[in-house]
Amino acid sequence: MAAYIVRRVLLMITLLFILSITVFVLFNLLPGDPARLTCGKSCTPIVIEQNRHRLGYDLPIQEQYFKFVGGIFFGRVFSPESPKPIICEAPCLGYSFNRHEEVLSLIMRSAPVTFWLAIGAFIIWITVGVSLGIYAALRRGRWPDRLVMGISLIGYSLPSFFVGLLLMFFVVIQWQWLPYPSYVSPFEDPFAFLQTMILPWIVLAILYAAFYMRLTRNQVLEVFNDDFVRTARAKGLPERTVVVKHALRAGLTPIVTAAGLDLAGLLGGAIISENIFSLPGLGALAVDSITNSDLPLITGITLLTAALIIFANLIVDLLYAVIDPRVRLV
């Protein structure tokens, strides 16, 4: 197991390394001139070149990359001509001249918002999705099954921007049941936190729960037909034991896989929900960075998101062994 984890971590570092190079190359292939974007209306070629130099975009791409990597380990100094140069301590993921803040600091400020958004939605959709999926499977072909599958179909068909705007217009603006979302930490004001997050959670959960209802129902039904479940029932085990200890455990593996990856994807930012509900999360930050061709920020967020997904893959693989004893990690 230990050797497996070490190998996976090494692979993760390699993947991040390759990804960081890819992001740098892709950004340089994008249309537009980031130096021109930092320059106002009365921009002259001289000023554009000065800005290009200041931002380091005049350096060969490999040198830009090495400076970026060097910053992670040794820190960097930006705008040395300024009366107060910007000192970015290691680990320095860069400095956003658009937001006037270190990339790591921006990410660290946004990440908790996205974390709570993802975790809250995850708990709701897993609870509702898996519960209703199992419930439908246990009543296969009967009206509760059809009802759950109908709900699932509707939930799956509703785009999150539509549900989000609908809830915002009615619940917040029209009926004023909830105040306009304004993110606060759950440790600072738990009640205001709940008031702000409940609608984004619901929006995200509706979409994902619909998928998990179907996935869970299908998995459970498939496992119900397996020999070991029939054997368990034949042995006279209580139905609850058959479902929980045998059928569910075996059927959970693909659900855990999907859940792990979905959660990791969400931790990289839920762009639509964050924007509709004005949540300062990673998704909104990513959109802003792309709009402004903010290379350091794009690179930082991309690497973080990739790291999360790779890490989630590792956790999912490890969980396999816990859930299903037949799986051996080597």
Added chain:
Amino acid sequence: MAKSQTWLFRALALSVTAMLIAACGGATVTPAPASGGPQATGGPKATDAPTGPKPGGTIYVLTQSEQWNQVDPQRNYTGEDLAFFGGTLMRALTAYKFSADAAEGTSLVPDMATDLGTATNGGKTWSFTLRDGVTWQDGSDVTCADIKYGVSRTFATSVINQGPTYAVVYLDIPTEADGSSAYKGPYAVGTPAAVVGQDLYDKAVTCDGKTISFNLSKPIADFNYTVTLGFGAVRESDDTGETYGTIAPFLVSNGPYKIDSYTTGNGGKMILVRNENWKASSDGYRKAYPDKWEVHFGIDPKVEDQRIMQSAGNDAFAVQYGQIQPENLAVIFDDPDHTKAEFGARAISGFDPYSRYYWIDNNKVPNVKIRQAMAVALDRAAIRKNIGGEFAGAYADGLVKPNIGGDYKATEFWTSFFGQPVPDSGDPVLAKKLITDSGVAAPTLVFNFADTPTNQKTAAIVIDSLGKAGITVTPAPLEPGKYYSIVFNPETSGDFGTAGWGADWPNASTVLPPLLTQAGGWDLSQLDDPAVNAAVDAALTELDRTKQMGLWQAINKKSAEEVNTIPTFFGLSQTIAGTKVGPLYRWAAYGSWPYGEMYVTE
């Protein structure tokens, strides 16, 4: 089986109940937040109208922007930002009068200075004397040295960028061989003074007690307008260079408010509170009615519209920074001149700062009759419909826009120049006649445009409408991000293309020289006509403002008749405010709300 399923019901019921408690509980118990969200008591009827100025309260500014473009006197450059900061935090030597009338709203009044400045040396030296009692937020006086230092920052182009550079262009400081100023700004620490050029700057900008003088390289008749843009004061001891104004320690105010907090991104806010050291006696300009300003960033534009349309709770005290979304225009307006009764005067459609036009390379299309034929043939009605219809803009008759004030006078190009009106949908018959009169064959022209879906449709209209007059147009779309870098170079540009321009201050000196002379910097039409250059120079140096207006009007009319460019639309934008805030009008100086005199009514 039935018993075994009970636990499932319990789990399901528990999770659903938890959600309901969270959702419903907040609505019934929680008081309204101190700032931001709607209050439980509900809002006023949408038809409630502001009743008059009233000190106190909070005005909310809602914007989809993630942050201010700049919070720095030397980098602040967009109209709405200039209007907001000018009204709250940053004083200038002169300012624009608050008025709903375009001519009055673009006229100057003294701000930090005692008057509108004195021009001597034939308009090459301008002096302003600071009035008494102008202070920073810590109570210390704003001095001549503070203004001189602030202006000097503009020269540090490697640190202070994105802002206006009129100080660099106008002050009497020599340039290097590469065109950059010999003065490198205040940050070149450790560099010999001769290289930095500090002595050159000290000669160009001098302080004599409370009087600051600017020595210019050529006469500038409207330099007292120039000083509204990028000539603000910054105290050297406060200056943090690159980050000044954007992060803590925040910008040091000399206006009636100061920054209490500033966070960017979705959910970010800038909160301004009263500056207790600001003296109303030193400021006859700002009204400073509200106790507090809250700017809320990162609001979804659809949500922003709905909140202000609904105008409930604190949103009744909100103004929109930005534009009403296209899908809501028909809900709020009957047409750009008339709002629906339920929104009354709180929705406004007015000119934005921009004029849209098609540049024509006058060297590649030298025949004036051909250029006139292009203008006459163009189906401007179809193009306007394509870009958003009557809400997008009014038909332009020249480069100078009506909201610039006295420099605008109708050119009558479309109405009477040809002895007959030119329909908005174009007149191919008249265009063909002009081509015949030109004595040359109908040309084949290359049309440049930024490659977007809307522009692609516009290009199709251009090709079709000019084609009806016998002019063959070849489309040459360009990557949007590289458009201007390509069309500025006559070797890589086509024959004509799309462009837009906004005046930097309400004087045609920031429109016609840039667009019609090589020295101006935005001469996409590659015009270098000695007669135009001379006329522009004469207008620039004319110290009598009334005479200067006449000169600009004449140049604008002549340019329209010569079709150096094809003016297309004077841009419009629509915006809305809550029911308990006023006064609500589009301030022509910046195409913005008149922030410096705004108030809440309850």
